[in-house]
Amino acid sequence: NAGVTQTPKFQVLKTGQSMTLQCAQDMNHEYMSWYRQDPGMGLRLIHYSVGAGITDQGEVPNGYNVSRSTTEDFPLRLLSAAPSQTSVYFCASRTSGPYGYTFGSGTRLTVV
Amino acid sequence: AQTVTQSQPEMSVQEAETVTLSCTYDTSENNYYLFWYKQPPSRQMILVIRQEAYKQQNATENRFSVNFQKAAKSFSLKISDSQLGDTAMYFCAFMKLSEMSGTYKYIFGTGTRLKVLA
Numbered sequence: 001n002a003g004v005t006q007t008p009k010f011q012v013l014k015t016g017q018s019m020t021l022q023c024a025q026d027m028n029h030e031y032m033s034w035y036r037q038d039p040g041m042g043l044r045l046i047h048y049s050v051g052a053g054i055t056d057q058g059e060v061p062n063g064y065n066v067s068r069s070t071t072e073d074f075p076l077r078l079l080s081a082a083p084s085q086t087s088v089y090f091c092a093s094r095t096s097g098p099y100g101y102t103f104g105s106g107t108r109l110t111v112v
Numbered sequence: 113a114q115t116v117t118q119s120q121p122e123m124s125v126q127e128a129e130t131v132t133l134s135c136t137y138d139t140s141e142n143n144y145y146l147f148w149y150k151q152p153p154s155r156q157m158i159l160v161i162r163q164e165a166y167k168q169q170n171a172t173e174n175r176f177s178v179n180f181q182k183a184a185k186s187f188s189l190k191i192s193d194s195q196l197g198d199t200a201m202y203f204c205a206f207m208k209l210s211e212m213s214g215t216y217k218y219i220f221g222t223g224t225r226l227k228v229l230a
Contacts, residue, residue, distance in 0.1 A: 031215075031216075035220075041222060042221055042223055043203065045218070096215075098164075098216050101157070103157035106155045106157075
């Protein structure tokens with residue numbers, strides 16, 4: 001029972017580089033979300049999806065793109081990395097009802 | 113707009129003792145849901161407990177229980193018989209149905225770092 005699988009666990013990027021954070025879930029959850037976690041700021045929603053082919057912006061979407069071609073996968077793309085994007089990123093999924101999230105193990109991203 | 117406040121950035125407790133983490137929220141809604149999540153040093157976020165606002169009974173999960181005071185908009189987490197493995201960051205979260213989008217929206221607090229001392 002894998003749950004939510006996030007890769008990579010750690011990444012260092014140079015300013016201006018692009019990369020994709022991968023996220024996959026095997027629970028057939030409709031909802032998938034990307035959050036970033038910064039000290040003293042809790043978790044902030046970047047983008048989310050309510051099903052395959054449907055995505056929407058969260059609280060802090062600038063500099064990030066997402067797509068959801070399948071129920072299972074929800075990659076997050078950093079278009080041109082900036083030091084302000086240094087953070088820990090979490091992918092999470094849940095059912096469409098009022099229930100808790102299942103989180104991935106996170107990606108610690110450093111942009112230098 | 114809904115907000116979630118965790119006023120204790122850090123706390124510590126002796127092993128085997130009881131500790132209470134506070135969480136307050138602001139909403140004009142009547143139906144909503146509240147959660148506590150645990151994030152140990154391994155970084156993995158784990159759901160600890162869930163409370164439905166329309167239920168008066170406080171939720172419990174083994175050593176974890178909540179004190180839900182709807183009128184006061186307070187949702188504290190009590191950890192009994194604290195163990196070293198309870199050392200973690202704890203996040204309170206609020207969830208409600210958005211009438212505009214028809215989807216559930218989550219708001220997280222900023223977290224309380226709990227250290228259990230041997």
